[in-house]
Every structure is written in structure tokens, then in C-alpha cells.
Amino acid sequence: MTTAELATALPEIVTAQVPGPKSKELLDRRDEAIPKALCGKTYPICIKQGSGAMFEDLDGNKFLDWVGGVGVLNIGYSNPEVIEAVKKQTEKYFHTIFNVYVHDGYVTLAERLNEIMPCKGDKKKTYFANSGAECDENAIKIAKAFTKRSGVICFTGAFHGRTNLTMALTAKKAYAIGMGPFPAGIFRAPYPYVYRAPKGYTEAEAIQYYIDELQKIFDEGAPASEIACMIVEPFQGEGGFIPAPIEWVKAVRKICDDNGILMIADEVQCGNCRTGKYYASEYWAEAGAAPDIITTAKSLGAGLPISAITARAEIMDAAPAGTIGGTFCGNPVSCAAALAVMDVMKRDDYAGKARHIGEVVMKRYKELQEKYPVIGDVRGLGAMIGIELVKDKETKEPATELAARLIQNAIQKGLLLENCGTAGNVVRFLAPLTMTDEQMEKGLEIFEASLKEAMEA
Numbered sequence: 001m002t003t004a005e006l007a008t009a010l011p012e013i014v015t016a017q018v019p020g021p022k023s024k025e026l027l028d029r030r031d032e033a034i035p036k037a038l039c040g041k042t043y044p045i046c047i048k049q050g051s052g053a054m055f056e057d058l059d060g061n062k063f064l065d066w067v068g069g070v071g072v073l074n075i076g077y078s079n080p081e082v083i084e085a086v087k088k089q090t091e092k093y094f095h096t097i098f099n100v101y102v103h104d105g106y107v108t109l110a111e112r113l114n115e116i117m118p119c120k121g122d123k124k125k126t127y128f129a130n131s132g133a134e135c136d137e138n139a140i141k142i143a144k145a146f147t148k149r150s151g152v153i154c155f156t157g158a159f160h161g162r163t164n165l166t167m168a169l170t171a172k173k174a175y176a177i178g179m180g181p182f183p184a185g186i187f188r189a190p191y192p193y194v195y196r197a198p199k200g201y202t203e204a205e206a207i208q209y210y211i212d213e214l215q216k217i218f219d220e221g222a223p224a225s226e227i228a229c230m231i232v233e234p235f236q237g238e239g240g241f242i243p244a245p246i247e248w249v250k251a252v253r254k255i256c257d258d259n260g261i262l263m264i265a266d267e268v269q270c271g272n273c274r275t276g277k278y279y280a281s282e283y284w285a286e287a288g289a290a291p292d293i294i295t296t297a298k299s300l301g302a303g304l305p306i307s308a309i310t311a312r313a314e315i316m317d318a319a320p321a322g323t324i325g326g327t328f329c330g331n332p333v334s335c336a337a338a339l340a341v342m343d344v345m346k347r348d349d350y351a352g353k354a355r356h357i358g359e360v361v362m363k364r365y366k367e368l369q370e371k372y373p374v375i376g377d378v379r380g381l382g383a384m385i386g387i388e389l390v391k392d393k394e395t396k397e398p399a400t401e402l403a404a405r406l407i408q409n410a411i412q413k414g415l416l417l418e419n420c421g422t423a424g425n426v427v428r429f430l431a432p433l434t435m436t437d438e439q440m441e442k443g444l445e446i447f448e449a450s451l452k453e454a455m456e457a
């Protein structure tokens, strides 16, 4: 099958079981060659080629991908314009070390991001790193340099990466076992998940509860004058696909303004058109609560490693020479890919595509919520949607095994899904925004059939 044919194909299993024989052989070799920590058994899938929202495995099974490389493939697999830009760049040079000799792609990409990033201020600057963890870590270093303070506030459910500092900010304890000691001065407040606020609260009361909990850090943890920054995911990803309510964001903005604290929006997963805006912080800016610093990665380079930190010039210029930078940061091939991604996403209105897909999927998920008592909360922003499985709507007890069975069933029918959330009971929707309407319908059909089977097991 050609990649052009694959882009519009429908999910279909051609071997009786996943994994088929060719994939099985590679999986066995993987188990011998790669650390156990990276050899999970949930996804017995080996890719041969991808196109649009589809990929084909080594055995010819065709999958519709609703995971999208965990937010990396907003523009789909192997976009031809990105391929062309990467080819052109590789024919010129692969690498320069930016602080020794400058290349045009780095500067142009920075200028383009400075224009569109909805953070506070007029004159902005951007610095590039290689991954989500690196951009978050560097945003915090820059915030410390600017404020001359060392404290950092993060939130429950947060995921910011796996370097020593970002691991300390990441909430999931299992990811950090035996990895300490971690840096001092990190404080954690509850992320404003209204659905799980103390029983009986109205939405407004729940938001106030989360604001009060945040304030407690200043009373019990550290004075506000010692805090450099707060780092928040506008739409929490790994923690369970939860949008931060705008009234809470406005209150956080005020707390930051009143106390000289910088507000960092981590758009590593939710950025690059996923939520129906180019960056989710646009929703905050429209409400008068723009963050000071925005970090992004994943779909920025369509799969090539690149991440960005953008803020007003006075913040970015506070980092002394030598404190930021790295050999591969702003690699020319990654910058070329990111520039092509931005051209395509702006020209073809990818934010609009996310709104369209989001509307259709959300409507269907809400119908499923009415129909099946195992579906608790359903929430989303654009095409970033979480559907939560519970044992009982009243108690909201997580149905973790049910989510695992649903995912397994869907894989056998050609739909790739992934879970998230502290209990692993939220199924996330992160399909490439290139998905056709026909593929979306087929995916929704498979989703419901897989859920029904999982409930009957």
C-alpha cells in the first residue's frame, strides 16, 4: 500500500491476531535488546509506515491512531511538505552549534513563535531545546534567574518530564521511585479538577476550594516572596485530560501578579492547534490571564526533536550567558520541520480542524455517556478529549481494568487508544488532525463496540 492510499484507508485487521508473526519476531528481539522499563506489553505493535492518521504494522494490519505519538502527530504521519523541508535542509547541512555560528532557521522560527505566542508582553524572545522536559526545566531556570527566587509551585496530576528537576515536578510517585534526592523548594497544590472536588460543592465553590488550597502553600510551605514561578498545564495531559477552569486561571494570574511570581503554561502536549486555538493559552489571554512564559514541544516539529520557551524579552534576557543552551538545541533540521509545520497549520487552519473533530467526537462521547453507566466525566477542549470510565457514576470509583480491556479490544479492531490519569481510567483522544470524517466515524464505531465487549467480559 502506498502512503497516499494509507492516508485515506480505514482501520482493518488483516491477520487474526495482533501481534502478527513479523511483529512478534521484532518484539522478542526488543525484549532482549532494550531495558525492561521500555518493554510494556499493552501495545504489541510494530510500525512499518504511517500516513495521515493511519499506520500499517509489519504484518499489514491497518490502524487508526488516536494516540498520535502522545500529541506529537497533530499534522499526521509523514506530511509531504515537512518531508520536503527536511530533505532540503539535510542537503545543505544537518547541524551547527548555535552559540558558535548562527543559522537562519533558528532565528526565523524564533521570530515566528514570538509573533504568535499568547504570553504577556509585546517584545518576546524564544529559546529552543530538544524535548518537553528540557523546555520546562529551562523555563524554570529562566524564571529563577529573572525573579532571583528559588521556589516552584506545581500541581497534582502534573507531568513535566523525567529530568531530575522535572521528575520532581511530575506528580506520579511511581515514576520517581529511587531517583532522588530532588531539588528543594518545590511545592504542590491540587490541580483544579472540579468533577472530583469535595462532595456537594458547586462549580464556583470547587474553584474557590482550589484557590484556597493554593494559598495554603504561602501560609504553610513558603512565603510568596520566595516563589519564582508556578507551572501549569492549561489542559492537563498525563494527569487525566483535565482543562483548568478559566475562573481558577484568572485567580492564579492575580496571585502571581500580586506577588511577583511568574506563571508558566506548559503547552508541551496541548499546544500546536490541539485545543482549537494555536496555543491553549489564547483562551487564558482572552480572559485577561495570559501566562508569562509558554513552553511547547511534541507537535512543534512533527516528530523531530525540538521544544521552545517563549516569554517577554526582559524575562528571557535575565538568564546569564552559559546558563542555557546545548549541543543540539535548535538543530537546523528540526527548525526546518517546525517552520514547515507552522506554514501548513496556519494555511490549512489546523485549529479549525481541531474544533471540527472535537465537536463530532464530543457529541458522540456525550451520547455514549447517556447510554452507558460506566462512563463518568467526559471533558475536552478542541480535539483534546478525555473519557473517564467509572465503576459507578455515584461513587466515581475508577474502572481501571475496564479501560485496559477497552484499549486491548480496540487494538484488535484497528484503533489505537491510550489511557491516562492517576488511576489509568481515562481514555485520551489525541488523533492526528488530518483524520478524515469517514475515519472518525469508523473510529467511533470501533470505540463503542470495544467498550461493549469490555463491559461484557
Ligand SMILES: Cc1ncc(COP(=O)(O)O)c(C=O)c1O
Binding pocket: 070, 131, 132, 133, 134, 136, 159, 160, 161, 162, 233, 237, 238, 266, 267, 268, 269, 270, 297, 298
Ligand atoms: C505537559 C507535558 N510536559 C512535559 C512533557 C515531557 O516531554 P518529553 O517527554 O518530551 O520530555 C510531557 C510529555 O508527555 C507533557 O505531556
